[in-house]
Amino acid sequence: MTVVKRRISILGATGSIGLNTLDVIRRHPDRFSVSALTASTSVDAMVELCREFHPQYAVMADETAAVALTHALADMPSVTVLSGPEGLSQVAGDSDADTVMAAIVGAAGLPPTLAAVRAGKRVLLANKEALVMSGKLFMDAVAASGAEVLPIDSEHNAIFQCMPADRIRDTRGAGITRILLTASGGPFRTHSAESLRSVLPAEACAHPNWSMGQKISVDSATLMNKGLELIEACWLFNTTPEMIEVHVHPESIIHSMVEYADGSVLAQLGSPDMRTPIANGLAWPERIDAGVAPLDLFRIGRFHFERPDLERFPCLRLAAEAFHKGGTAPAVLNAANEEAVAAFLAGNLCFADIPLIIERTLSATEVVSADSFDTIFAKDAEARSVAREQILGLTV
Ligand code: NAD
Ligand code: MG
Secondary structure, eight states, X not given: OOOOOEEEEEXXXXXXXXXXXXXXXXXXXXXXEEEEEEXXXXXXXXXXHHHHHOOSEEEESSHHHHHHHHHHTTTOTTSEEEEHHHHHHHHHHTSSOSEEEEOOOSGGGHHHHXXXXXXXXXXXXXXXXXXHHHHHHHHHXXXXXXXXXXXXXXXXXXXXXXXXXXXXXXXXXXXXXXXXEEEOOOTTTTOOTTGGGGOOHHHHHOOSSOOOOHHHHHHHHHTHHHHHHHHHHHHHTTOOGGGEEEEEOTTOOEXXXXXXXXXXXXXEEOOSOXXXXXXXXXXXXXXXXOOOOOOOHHHHOXXXXXXXXXXXXXXXXXXXXXXXXXXXXXXXXXXXXXXHHHHHHTTSSOGGGHHHHXXXXXXXXOOOOOOSHHHHHHXXXXXXHHHHHHHHHHHX
């Protein structure tokens, strides 16, 4: 059998998803080669990756970091160093890559991810914030270009694997009655509301089952990650929050489930290791070794399920409300969350006040129709300044 060779660009190569992607690529030199690697500021990590993977392009979002990378790679003229948002979008859209891993964290990932979509690439979507912010516009761009968007978020990849591949946007037609979206519950699942006031960033980032970047770790602890994923699922699978039921499953072995009209419930299981969904997206529809430890169900023994507690973790409710409000509301939700999480990580906001900042920002920012990406970016900026004011108001 001939192996399909793919040329990959990785947006956010130095992050948790980026490094896991490179680990899968490293195992399959016959299948994958690297077209471009991008990062924000981590020059040393990029130098190391460029020396191993020999990309055609290396992009630093930060201009000073790009100058440092150019000096460090002076003996590797085959690598072209680019910088800034233009460099990111250039390698996402114009390069010779056929596949783009969208793994930048947060709203900064939207423009290059969109460039990859518009160029009709296979887009491996880890950067959920991009889709949450721009929902319908993003999916319209996918339809217009014929890009192949494959979900990398473990839950969405699980749902995708449990659906007929040609019906993922026609769930009713496929006889799907419910999506059971699983959640670990995060590190504070059993904490009292009172104790959530004093938790520290290091505790929030110590996820019980997954090793991830700081921002998504805090999102998992507040359950905003599940809120963002609820919205992400609605857009990817053309459905509504009413069709999706969040199940807290602390073992993180069932990555999500799909229920059908005949009563069948299909689940995708596996060790909590992002290399599984990454390998699934890279090689789809084929299956390749991802380096993941085999699942040992005898060791795990039992599965547990709980309903999410929306009193202690209101972010999930806020996300569902923002989706229903529509227009620019999800972009505002996302921007306020990014600001609140950054303030918490910097020690300037208490964990329990993250949802408060988001709720206040949502009510202080007018919702308008999301008629263009420019409108989305303008609302993102407006919401960030509202959120920052709210944060200052709480800390003085
Ligand atoms: P991370 O913080 O570990 O890495 C982020 C990457 O983005 C780094 O390479 C960083 O250099 C780059 N970056 C950060 N800010 C940037 C900017 N302003 N401009 C350009 N590049 C920038 O994050 P992560 O955990 O790998 O998550 C990446 C994305 O994948 C997030 O959207 C997250 O929600 C999603 N995701 C992650 C996981 C996981 O297990 N880590 C699982 C599901 C989804
Ligand atoms: Mg997830």
